[in-house]
Structure formats: structure tokens, C-alpha cells
Amino acid sequence: MIMGTRYLPDFLTFRLSDNFKHMKKLLILGGGTAGTMMANKLHHVLDKEDWNITIVDKHKTHIYQPGLLFIPFGIYTRGDVEKPKANFFPPRVNAIFSEIDMIKPEENKVLLAGGRVLQYDYLIVATGTDIRPDQTPGLSDSLWYKQIFDFYTLEGALALRQHLKTWEGGNLVVSITELPYKCPVAPLEFAFLADAYFSEMGMRDKVKITYVTPMSGAFTKPVATKMLNELLQEKNIEVVTDFYIEKVDNEKRCLVSYDEIEIPFDLLTIVPMNMGDEVIARSGLGDDMNYINTNKETLQSVKHDNIFVIGDAANLPTSKAGSVAHFASDVLMENLMHAIEGRPLTAKFDGHANCYIETGYGKGALIDFNYETEPLPGTYPLPGIGPFGLLRNTRINHYGKIIFRWIYWHILLKGKELPVESEMTMAGKRRISL
Amino acid sequence: MAQKTIAGIAVEVSSEGYLENPAQWTKEIALEIAGEIGIDLTDKHFEVLEFLRKEHAAGTQLTIRKVGKSGIVDIKGLYTLFPGGPLKYSAKIAGIPKPVSCV
Numbered sequence: 001m002i003m004g005t006r007y008l009p010d011f012l013t014f015r016l017s018d019n020f021k022h023m024k025k026l027l028i029l030g031g032g033t034a035g036t037m038m039a040n041k042l043h044h045v046l047d048k049e050d051w052n053i054t055i056v057d058k059h060k061t062h063i064y065q066p067g068l069l070f071i072p073f074g075i076y077t078r079g080d081v082e083k084p085k086a087n088f089f090p091p092r093v094n095a096i097f098s099e100i101d102m103i104k105p106e107e108n109k110v111l112l113a114g115g116r117v118l119q120y121d122y123l124i125v126a127t128g129t130d131i132r133p134d135q136t137p138g139l140s141d142s143l144w145y146k147q148i149f150d151f152y153t154l155e156g157a158l159a160l161r162q163h164l165k166t167w168e169g170g171n172l173v174v175s176i177t178e179l180p181y182k183c184p185v186a187p188l189e190f191a192f193l194a195d196a197y198f199s200e201m202g203m204r205d206k207v208k209i210t211y212v213t214p215m216s217g218a219f220t221k222p223v224a225t226k227m228l229n230e231l232l233q234e235k236n237i238e239v240v241t242d243f244y245i246e247k248v249d250n251e252k253r254c255l256v257s258y259d260e261i262e263i264p265f266d267l268l269t270i271v272p273m274n275m276g277d278e279v280i281a282r283s284g285l286g287d288d289m290n291y292i293n294t295n296k297e298t299l300q301s302v303k304h305d306n307i308f309v310i311g312d313a314a315n316l317p318t319s320k321a322g323s324v325a326h327f328a329s330d331v332l333m334e335n336l337m338h339a340i341e342g343r344p345l346t347a348k349f350d351g352h353a354n355c356y357i358e359t360g361y362g363k364g365a366l367i368d369f370n371y372e373t374e375p376l377p378g379t380y381p382l383p384g385i386g387p388f389g390l391l392r393n394t395r396i397n398h399y400g401k402i403i404f405r406w407i408y409w410h411i412l413l414k415g416k417e418l419p420v421e422s423e424m425t426m427a428g429k430r431r432i433s434l
Numbered sequence: 435m436a437q438k439t440i441a442g443i444a445v446e447v448s449s450e451g452y453l454e455n456p457a458q459w460t461k462e463i464a465l466e467i468a469g470e471i472g473i474d475l476t477d478k479h480f481e482v483l484e485f486l487r488k489e490h491a492a493g494t495q496l497t498i499r500k501v502g503k504s505g506i507v508d509i510k511g512l513y514t515l516f517p518g519g520p521l522k523y524s525a526k527i528a529g530i531p532k533p534v535s536c537v
Contacts, residue, residue: 178497244520258510
């Protein structure tokens with residue numbers, strides 16, 4: 001049995017590589033949710049004797065991103081959301097922790113920071129998306145992490161936790177800068193959890209919560225928007241729609257829109273602009289937000305046949321969310337195998353997304369949708385645990401979200417089978433007219 | 435989906451009044467939809483509409499940021515042209531589907 005080379009000193013790694021020059025090379029850029037799942041799935045189907053699998057990531061720690069939402073409210077701590085990335089890679093996979101300098105698709109190679117060069121036969125890009133507070137004037141200025149926080153990074157979520165411990169109330173503004181952004185329901189969940197948190201702290205009457213979005217409603221699709229608007233109203237959360245942030249005025253402590261409307265805040269929790277990794281821009285592979293032009297059905301790069309894209313790095317017209325990467329992973333695996341064997345790419349991704357929405361007080365809602373079908377009410381079948389209520393606020397949905405952390409670490413990341421279909425099903429869903 | 439007659443032409447529209455088939459669009463349709471919203475179209479408006487139609491046909495996901503980088507108008511200018519909802523109004527007048535961006 002060949003040992004994974006990641007435990008070996010560099011000089012041995014190179015000698016092993018020399019010995020295996022005849023091997024084909026699959027390279028995965030990004031060891032987050034999508035990249036890790038692909039490494040685990042492909043290690044079962046790519047023969048050890050023929051294929052060398054390498055994964056590159058700049059961070060050694062895997063963050064359970066759905067858990068970041070709970071940190072500001074003291075429900076989860078840092079220890080609940082962090083684990084070493086290397087724990088989740090199969091032993092045969094070479095893991096390299098390094099910044100990536102550039103992808104050179106015409107030469108089938110990737111340059112790492114420090115000059116190391118990785119050749120590939122097939123490349124999977126899973127470099128994700130990140131928040132970019134620097135893209136909005138005044139956002140990462142004097143109030144950043146003092147009165148303005150994000151909850152999409154561990155640093156932001158922890159800083160906000162500290163701030164909330166002593167905050168005495170005022171105007172809490174929860175806002176979204178720009179579409180698309182990761183996990184479209186997260187800011188809504190934040191507003192719902194904030195309502196519950198301040199109520200439990202006995203200070204809800206001292207906090208005005210305002211939800212500010214560039215969309216025309218709480219969500220972009222009509223049926224889900226109606227349900228979510230009702231919840232927001234019930235929880236006394238004011239909603240400002242069609243608000244497109246131009247800048248943050250640090251002196252006046254307010255958001256300013258392009259049409260010069262001002263929204264004052266005492267505490268701002270914001271989803272900053274999201275952009276794909278800068279390496280995508282440096283390599284000339286991205287659109288103006290650094291997302292790769294990807295065939296929405298086959299997940300193949302539109303420009304390069306031996307590059308596939310999964311997760312938030314792709315410009316797919318669906319949510320940027322772990323569930324989407326999960327549902328896409330089976331399609332990508334199948335199409336990659338077809339490509340390797342010189343067959344047409346017949347597996348088609350339908351844009352399936354599935355999101356729990358924490359609504360506070362031990363309850364949650366669930367939405368399930370794809371490119372064509374908007375989130376609808378009904379039930380979502382899940383053998384053994386479900387059914388869950390779709391677009392309904394129930395306890396079982398909340399338990400689903402809580403159990404999901406265990407499922408994520410133990411089943412999903414490891415590429416094991418879950419009893420859910422990649423393709424969205426209409427079973428249990430009800431088409432309704434508004 | 436529903437049928438609607440705009441500027442004397444029967445077109446398919448979504449429940450929110452966006453044209454289902456961009457090929458059915460005419461300048462007269464643009465003028466009439468703009469009139470309903472309360473916008474008087476100028477040459478500058480039409481430059482933006484043409485840009486949106488071209489980008490949509492190329493499969494681009496449209497955002498306000500993208501229009502702001504078009505070289506035709508910046509984001510503030512887009513707000514001045516289509517007050518209240520620059521992308522949703524401009525897309526509606528341009529006869530293309532409502533931009534979804536994220537779900």
C-alpha cells in the first residue's frame with residue numbers, strides 16, 4: 001500500500017513523484033466543503049495505481065460555516081466549528097497547504113506561491129467565495145469590528161459575540177451589500193435569532209431590528225418571500241427593500257444608498273460584498289466578481305474541457321451554499337469520469353438547493369428548490385428522520401439543523417451517501433398561487 | 435405566464451409583468467412599460483436597455499455592479515435613470531426576465 005505522501009519530508013515527496021511520473025494527475029484547488037467532498041468521492045473511483053490526487057488550500061483549519069451564525073448568540077463556541085482540514089482528506093491524497101499564485105489552463109499547470117509548479121490532467125476548482133468589505137467605501141473603516149461586524153468569518157462572529165455581551169440596545173441593522181452572496185437565508189436567520197436573543201435577555205424593547213436588502217423582498221422568489229415576510233412582521237422586524245448600499249458613513253453611523261437614503265445604526269451586522277478568490281482574477285478565468293463561467297448542467301468550465309468547477313467558485317444561477325455543492329458533487333463525479341473515458345457528459349445538475357432557516361425559539365423552516373422550481377410549501381421526505389415541513393415554522397426543522405452539524409462532519413464532508421437525492425423531487429411539494 | 439397586449443402587440447409576460455420572450459420586444463413596448471412605471475425614456479436609457487439585452491442574450495447574470503461597469507452609466511447614474519429599482523425596472527423595460535442573482 002502506498003502511504004499518503006503528505007506526511008513525508010519534501011525530498012521524499014519529490015522522489016516519490018518522480019517514480020510516479022506515469023500517473024495521471026487530478027488537482028483540486030480548495031479544501032473547503034466542495035473540494036473535500038470531491039477528494040473523498042474521487043478517491044474511491046480513481047484507481048490508486050493510475051491516479052495521483054492532490055488538494056491545495058491556503059488554510060489548515062476547516063470551518064463549519066453554518067455554525068458561525070450561532071456564535072454571536074453564544075449558542076456555539078469556536079470549538080464547535082473548527083477542525084483540522086487534514087482530518088477529512090483520504091490518506092492517499094496529497095494535501096498541500098499553500099497560497100495559489102496562478103492557474104495556467106493553456107499549460108495545464110498551477111503555480112503555487114513560492115514557485116512550486118503542479119501539473120494536472122484534470123483540474124477541479126473549488127476555491128469558494130469570500131467577503132470583501134474593502135469593496136464598499138467606509139465599511140472596513142474606524143467602526144469595523146467596533147460597531148460593524150460580519151458573521152461570515154470566525155473573527156467576525158467572535159468579535160460580535162464579545163460586543164453583544166455588553167451591548168445595551170439601540171438600532172440593530174442587518175444588511176446585505178450585494179448579490180450574489182453565500183447562504184442567502186443567513187442574514188434572515190441572524191435577524192430571527194437576534195429577536196429571540198434580545199427577548200430572552202429581557203431587552204427586546206430596547207432593540208429596534210431593521211433588515212435591509214437590495215432585493216425587492218425578504219427573498220427573491222414570491223412564495224418564500226410571502227412566508228418570510230409574515231415571520232418578519234410577527235417578530236417586529238422592519239424590512240427595507242431595494243436598498244443598494246453605496247457607502248457607510250462612519251461619522252454619522254449610517255448606511256447610505258446610491259439614491260442617497262440614509263439608515264442610521266448603533267450596531268450594524270452586514271453581509272459584505274462576496275467575491276470569488278483573487279487567483280481566479282489573476283488567472284483571467286473569472287467574471288467581474290471572480291466567478292468562473294461554468295456550464296450550469298455539466299459543471300465543466302465553459303472555456304476549458306479539463307477544468308470542472310464546484311461550489312461557490314462557479315457562476316451558477318443558484319444559491320451559493322454547501323447543500324448546492326453537495327448535490328452538485330455526484331453530477332461532477334459522474335461527468336468527470338465520462339470526460340476521462342472520452343464519453344459525452346450526460347449527468348445534468350438541476351441547481352438543487354436545500355436550506356434550513358433558523359427562526360429562533362427552537363424552531364426552523366426549510367426550503368428546497370432548484371433552477372426552475374421556486375421554494376414551495378409541503379413536506380420534505382427524509383427516511384428515518386423526516387418528513388420536514390417546507391416553508392413552515394416547526395421544531396423538527398430546527399432539530400434537522402442541529403443534527404446537521406454531526407452529519408456534516410461525519411458523513412457529508414467524507415463523501416458518504418446521504419439518504420437524499422441530488423436531483424430535486426416534487427414529492428411532498430404543493431404548487432400554490434399567491 | 436399570461437398574455438398581455440403591450441403597444442398593440444400580444445406578448446407573454448410573467449406574473450410580475452416581465453416579458454417571457456425577449457425576441458418579442460420592440461421600442462414601442464419599452465416606451466409603454468416605461469410609461470406605466472413613470473419613466474420617460476431618453477437615448478441614454480436606450481443605451482442601457484441595449485446593453486442589458488446584449489448581456490442577457492450572452493447568458494450573463496446581470497447585477498447593478500455589472501451595469502455600473504458597462505461604460506455607459508455608473509451605478510448612481512443608473513439610479514437617476516431608473517429611480518426606485520434600477521435593475522428591476524431597466525430589465526422590465528428591456529424585455530428580459532427579472533434578474534435573479536442569488537437563489
